[in-house]
Amino acid sequence: MAELLSDAQVAEALAGLEGWHGNGKAISRTVKAESFPAGIRLVDAVAEVAESLDHHPDIDIRWTSITFTCATHSKGGVTELDLNLARRINDLVQAMGAR
Numbered sequence: 001m002a003e004l005l006s007d008a009q010v011a012e013a014l015a016g017l018e019g020w021h022g023n024g025k026a027i028s029r030t031v032k033a034e035s036f037p038a039g040i041r042l043v044d045a046v047a048e049v050a051e052s053l054d055h056h057p058d059i060d061i062r063w064t065s066i067t068f069t070c071a072t073h074s075k076g077g078v079t080e081l082d083l084n085l086a087r088r089i090n091d092l093v094q095a096m097g098a099r
């Protein structure tokens, strides 16, 4: 269904995805939350969206720094599913006051 994207296709998409970097293997964004509990609330909100999409980011939590990494594991790289998840994460980051 979702096809692997080339490095060039991912680079083009990243131009419109605030805060994200990466390549055809994976894309990532690190955000800062106002506090550790606020960061956990953001992660919880991302978990709900990920479940609804049946597509899940890798998440690294270090105090108030949270890194989201998106790749389609079953395909071994980045697909539209990851770009869509990244957009949804950006919406939550903005709505919940992280940066």
Ligand SMILES: C[C@H](O)[C@H](O)[C@H]1CNC2=NC(N)=NC(=O)C2=N1
Binding pocket: 054, 055, 056, 057, 070, 071, 072, 073, 074, 075
């Ligand atoms: C059966 C179910 O659709 C799969 O296991 C899903 C769940 N979430 C997933 N998330 C991500 N990021 N990659 C996957 O390949 C993936 N597979």
